[in-house]
Amino acid sequence: MLFKDHKQLPCKNKLGQQSYVATMRCFHFCKLPGRVMGIRLLRFTSVVIIVLLLVAGALTALLPTIKDDKLPNSRREPKTQSQSALDSFTLIMQTYNRTDLLLKLLNHYQAIPHLHKVIVVWNNIGEKTPEEMWNSLGPHPIPVVFKVQTVNRMRNRLQNFPDVETKAVLMMDDDTLVSAHDLAFAFSVWQQFPEHIVGFVPRKHISTPSGVYSYGSFELQNPGFGNGDQYSMVLIGAAFFHSGYLEDFQQQPEAVYALIDETQNCDDIAMNFLVAKHTGKPSGVFVKPVDIRNLEKDTNSGYSGMWHRAEHLLQRSYCVNKLVNIYGGMPLKYSNIMISQFGFPNYANHKNKMLFIA
Amino acid sequence: MLFKDHKQLPCKNKLGQQSYVATMRCFHFCKLPGRVMGIRLLRFTSVVIIVLLLVAGALTALLPTIKDDKLPNSRREPKTQSQSALDSFTLIMQTYNRTDLLLKLLNHYQAIPHLHKVIVVWNNIGEKTPEEMWNSLGPHPIPVVFKVQTVNRMRNRLQNFPDVETKAVLMMDDDTLVSAHDLAFAFSVWQQFPEHIVGFVPRKHISTPSGVYSYGSFELQNPGFGNGDQYSMVLIGAAFFHSGYLEDFQQQPEAVYALIDETQNCDDIAMNFLVAKHTGKPSGVFVKPVDIRNLEKDTNSGYSGMWHRAEHLLQRSYCVNKLVNIYGGMPLKYSNIMISQFGFPNYANHKNKMLFIA
Numbered sequence A, B: 001m002l003f004k005d006h007k008q009l010p011c012k013n014k015l016g017q018q019s020y021v022a023t024m025r026c027f028h029f030c031k032l033p034g035r036v037m038g039i040r041l042l043r044f045t046s047v048v049i050i051v052l053l054l055v056a057g058a059l060t061a062l063l064p065t066i067k068d069d070k071l072p073n074s075r076r077e078p079k080t081q082s083q084s085a086l087d088s089f090t091l092i093m094q095t096y097n098r099t100d101l102l103l104k105l106l107n108h109y110q111a112i113p114h115l116h117k118v119i120v121v122w123n124n125i126g127e128k129t130p131e132e133m134w135n136s137l138g139p140h141p142i143p144v145v146f147k148v149q150t151v152n153r154m155r156n157r158l159q160n161f162p163d164v165e166t167k168a169v170l171m172m173d174d175d176t177l178v179s180a181h182d183l184a185f186a187f188s189v190w191q192q193f194p195e196h197i198v199g200f201v202p203r204k205h206i207s208t209p210s211g212v213y214s215y216g217s218f219e220l221q222n223p224g225f226g227n228g229d230q231y232s233m234v235l236i237g238a239a240f241f242h243s244g245y246l247e248d249f250q251q252q253p254e255a256v257y258a259l260i261d262e263t264q265n266c267d268d269i270a271m272n273f274l275v276a277k278h279t280g281k282p283s284g285v286f287v288k289p290v291d292i293r294n295l296e297k298d299t300n301s302g303y304s305g306m307w308h309r310a311e312h313l314l315q316r317s318y319c320v321n322k323l324v325n326i327y328g329g330m331p332l333k334y335s336n337i338m339i340s341q342f343g344f345p346n347y348a349n350h351k352n353k354m355l356f357i358a
Helices: A018-032 A035-062 A085-087 A099-109 A131-137 A154-158 A180-192 A245-250 A254-263 A267-279 A311-325 B016-030 B035-062 B083-087 B099-109 B131-136 B154-159 B182-194 B245-251 B252-262 B267-279 B312-327
Strands: A089-095 A116-122 A143-150 A168-172 A176-178 A197-199 A202-207 A213-216 A239-242 A283-287 A292-294 A339-342 B088-094 B114-122 B142-146 B167-172 B177-178 B197-199 B202-205 B213-216 B239-244 B285-287 B292-294 B337-340
Touching: A089 A099, A089 A154, A099 A116, A099 A176, A099 A283, A131 A283, A154 A254, A154 A267, A168 A180, A176 B202, A180 A197, A180 A213, A180 A239, A213 A311, A245 A267, A254 A267, A254 A311, A267 A311, A339 B154, A339 B213, B088 B099, B088 B131, B099 B114, B154 B252, B154 B267, B182 B239, B182 B285, B182 B337, B197 B267, B213 B312, B239 B245, B252 B267, B252 B312, B267 B312, B292 B312, B312 B337
Parallel strands: A089 A116, A089 A168, A116 A143, A197 A283, A283 A339, B088 B114, B088 B167, B114 B142, B197 B285, B285 B337
Antiparallel strands: A168 A239, A176 A292, A197 A239, A202 A213, A339 B337, B167 B239, B177 B292, B197 B239, B202 B213
């Protein structure tokens, strides 16, 4: 039996000098209250320990697998690794030939609440980024990363940047200023609609008797679903959307990339098609901006943006029809929901003629 | 064997006079095509029939139990027995001492799109309903049911009326006129937020350093979550909500009914507590009304509504605190989402200073 020879006591440890003490301790313990009982106690204890280990092992096997959902499928809050990844967003701003505007906007956007990081997609091929200047004027509230591009492509901003650590992306054109109040509110709205493009610029398509679609805004006829107008897209040049859609965008048919490259346009329309297909619902949620400004007139470069091209709008109608061909159908859906912030900027902006308090 | 004695043929029926014919029929059949084969065929047929019955029985047992989800738990479309039950709503209007207003409003509401039925909760105890007059002025677009009450209680309108066949209920005070446009839009919003109270009258509670809550509207301080104001309740006197909440309301603590009866008030606050507890989210979604009118000045009865009582608002603060005690906590949550209809009533009511088209 185990305790007859104290040299074989389980208390024997690696350090020689303590073995005598250990041995004596065990020997003493093992003598309580008698040899036979000690053996039974030891066996009982061993059995208990083994059973506990087995139970713990079984429980571990039964623990639910924690899956990090890349894209939300419902109104559940998206799971994230850290609190900040859920409560903050990454600003992605593509820039071409308007570095003065870019820097002006960076000064504004770097201080937006809940901003985690800025990614500048540098489409000025061969030109040095203003990174040195940026660093020399530090410190800054958040990091800015300059992603130097090799080809000047509209769809460069839709790459699946590994720098994005947040679930939410805020995409802004490099000539658009949206107030911090609008952005903070729209971000909170996105958190309630994480599978949608939540932004400030609504657009729509309409179908015509010939079956050919046309693209436009409120100047086009209403789609004819009850009162008022409808929108079927929210442009990504001023919008929040889930970073998972950047990953999704990499898996689109080649024809989509060809179309965007051919027109240097329509990446935002393609994104709306993608999101509508994914959700089966209207792709966007429109938040009415209080203070949104276009700064293009302020640039020294003289460059005034792609949308001034003569063919710009016709191209966008063309894109809608091409994308319908590519995707084998029209996935865009209409919405007439317009969201504003309760009680801001005007105290009691919701007041109605029923001026009674009850 | 069974068919040797034709008196024991299974074809024997209860009516004596037909038994001979039945017997002859069976006898003839059994003779085809020879006694041995007939027996084998019969046995085979019996076995097949028994096996089929057993299989059918087993399949019936395996059929999934069809459960009609009374309350939605997510943004899924609620299941209904018929399309109309999902696409229409039931108007519940409680009335006391303002029959002239009631009839005026009935003429308006009977023609609201998607209305399925009207339930008038008749709190004029002992007084005849205007049902005869209503019928004499038919036909009407939809049925109206007058529910005669025995006691004049505020919470009579929150009974689980079996007459409600739709998933949605529209509850209106008997002095409130909301335009058809507002109602049609708010109903479409409710269909996207079926677990919320979607309506036109937002209110809030605020907490104070003492821990005592106070009830009010925009005249109270903002709750202090960022910019602007917040609301934590949407009053049911002009709102859509899921009919399942009427069933839920029957299962509340007795103290809730006692409170409402004691004050003849606060049934709407209690409903918001119920919904907030159920969803764990803000109970209401506020839709900004374009045209909502209070008609109480128009009544001939001289009766001007409970909210004119001196103690009305103090009672409502009292109710908030009592309900927190009853439910063991404050379930109400804040929201600052204000929903309006895109492009209605003003064409391009979403237009912003960025007057460019792209």
